[in-house]
Amino acid sequence: MTMNTITVAIVEDLDDIRNGLAALINGSEGYRCVGVFSNGEDALRDVPVLKPDVVLMDIDMPKMNGIECIKALKVQLPALQITMLTVFEDDEKIFRSLQAGASGYLLKKTPPVKLLEAIQELHHGGSPMSSQIARKVVQAFQQTGESKKQTENLSPREHEILSYLAKGYRYKEIADTLFISVETVRTHLRNIYEKLQVRSRTEAVLKYFNK
Amino acid sequence: MTMNTITVAIVEDLDDIRNGLAALINGSEGYRCVGVFSNGEDALRDVPVLKPDVVLMDIDMPKMNGIECIKALKVQLPALQITMLTVFEDDEKIFRSLQAGASGYLLKKTPPVKLLEAIQELHHGGSPMSSQIARKVVQAFQQTGESKKQTENLSPREHEILSYLAKGYRYKEIADTLFISVETVRTHLRNIYEKLQVRSRTEAVLKYFNK
DNA sequence: TTTTCAATCGCACAAAAGTAGTAATCTGGA
DNA sequence: TCCAGATTACTACTTTTGTGCGATTGAAAA
Numbered sequence: 110m111t112m113n114t115i116t117v118a119i120v121e122d123l124d125d126i127r128n129g130l131a132a133l134i135n136g137s138e139g140y141r142c143v144g145v146f147s148n149g150e151d152a153l154r155d156v157p158v159l160k161p162d163v164v165l166m167d168i169d170m171p172k173m174n175g176i177e178c179i180k181a182l183k184v185q186l187p188a189l190q191i192t193m194l195t196v197f198e199d200d201e202k203i204f205r206s207l208q209a210g211a212s213g214y215l216l217k218k219t220p221p222v223k224l225l226e227a228i229q230e231l232h233h234g235g236s237p238m239s240s241q242i243a244r245k246v247v248q249a250f251q252q253t254g255e256s257k258k259q260t261e262n263l264s265p266r267e268h269e270i271l272s273y274l275a276k277g278y279r280y281k282e283i284a285d286t287l288f289i290s291v292e293t294v295r296t297h298l299r300n301i302y303e304k305l306q307v308r309s310r311t312e313a314v315l316k317y318f319n320k
Numbered sequence: 321m322t323m324n325t326i327t328v329a330i331v332e333d334l335d336d337i338r339n340g341l342a343a344l345i346n347g348s349e350g351y352r353c354v355g356v357f358s359n360g361e362d363a364l365r366d367v368p369v370l371k372p373d374v375v376l377m378d379i380d381m382p383k384m385n386g387i388e389c390i391k392a393l394k395v396q397l398p399a400l401q402i403t404m405l406t407v408f409e410d411d412e413k414i415f416r417s418l419q420a421g422a423s424g425y426l427l428k429k430t431p432p433v434k435l436l437e438a439i440q441e442l443h444h445g446g447s448p449m450s451s452q453i454a455r456k457v458v459q460a461f462q463q464t465g466e467s468k469k470q471t472e473n474l475s476p477r478e479h480e481i482l483s484y485l486a487k488g489y490r491y492k493e494i495a496d497t498l499f500i501s502v503e504t505v506r507t508h509l510r511n512i513y514e515k516l517q518v519r520s521r522t523e524a525v526l527k528y529f530n531k
Numbered sequence: 532t533t534t535t536c537a538a539t540c541g542c543a544c545a546a547a548a549g550t551a552g553t554a555a556t557c558t559g560g561a
Numbered sequence: 562t563c564c565a566g567a568t569t570a571c572t573a574c575t576t577t578t579g580t581g582c583g584a585t586t587g588a589a590a591a
Contacts, residue, residue: 240446
């Protein structure tokens with residue numbers, strides 16, 4: 110095994126696919142398959158010992174699914190590079206996988222050459238995925254920073270007051286921070302509540318965070 | 321212009337790059353450059369009239385920068401497909417661009433052939449970007465669903481109570497919802513505050529949302 | 532079996548927050 | 562110039578919340 114060889118582990122319950130992948134990897138210069146598993150439990154037991162560079166993970170498997178397996182593996186090996194290799198391209202599966210700790214998301218229809226490239230990219234700090242998958246991630250990402258419409262008609266000062274409210278400050282603490290009287294803070298809050306159509310600090314903070 | 325021709329607009333302040341891009345696009349079968357702009361203002365005025373399929377947008381430009389330009393364009397044309405084309409690969413610029421409404425993020429060092437492919441992908445609902453850029457987006461995405469450690473030692477019932485607190489419910493409303501007495505809710509809250517080391521509902525809700 | 536802990540309920544008091552009404556300045560537009 | 566709205570501030574009152582001190586039940590763990 111040369112310095113540049115990438116070691117790979119495969120977790121996949123279908124024998125044909127698993128064997129096909131192993132053959133592809135071992136038959137390619139610069140790649141070496143060091144572990145094959147047909148279920149999450151086995152992978153969870155042996156991957157921490159094998160310490161492969163990258164893991165190809167299926168989602169649908171008996172007992173422990175791929176997403177659960179990733180979560181458990183990441184606890185032991187936070188730096189382990191994992192990419193999903195699945196037939197599913199629905200948002201749910203994609204988001205859960207990435208949040209569980211996967212860095213890449215590949216479809217099984219990915220041609221062999223592209224798959225080897227993807228393993229390279231994953232090992233070199235990239236997140237291999239099709240541009241269609243990337244779009245779903247980008248859209249989810251865009252939603253996190255969306256709206257703001259709830260608080261947009263607040264005045265600058267009201268925004269400021271609300272921001273301290275959202276830090277858990279009490280009236281007096283806000284007053285002291287901004288060098289104004291508690292009564293002024295109360296007046297601002299009343300106006301903020303009016304504009305946001307809420308009746309408590311918690312509701313106001315919820316709108317502040319777009320929850 | 322055939323049915324399959326993709327119309328492109330370019331917003332880029334550097335003459336050489338702008339002209340080079342226009343030449344590349346017009347010199348390629350299936351692509352047509354319908355507008356070139358050296359600043360955001362001009363683009364904002366003419367792009368809504370030209371209605372190109374995709375827009376290549378630079379970030380650093382005099383007066384109105386590319387990110388501001390995207391925000392303004394997206395208000396008028398929410399379905400417009402825009403990709404950044406820039407030298408910057410820092411997180412800040414990437415996230416701001418995507419949140420402003422860009423779907424793709426390409427670097428200027430992208431080779432011409434790849435650039436044309438990326439325009440295709442963008443037009444077909446993908447989000448073209450290198451796997452390195454994708455990794456940054458994935459990491460940001462992972463952080464949104466991270467932690468949970470703050471509230472993990474709460475009992476199931478306490479979690480439930482806290483979840484209602486985080487919806488802005490008052491003691492009485494929680495009590496009525498769960499068919500328990502207000503006093504019980506208060507007891508739970510006292511225990512929750514103790515475990516989370518907070519002294520107010522707002523602080524508790526903040527921890528609940530990992531803020 | 533004893534102990535621990537989650538879940539339930541109560542009382543009392545203090546602190547904080549919410550509601551209502553009013554009003555003085557100041558500032559940027561129409 | 563005049564006005565709307567932003568910012569400041571006060572009094573008075575009600576409601577909600579936070580805290581201290583108990584207490585019972587049941588289930589699970591030691």
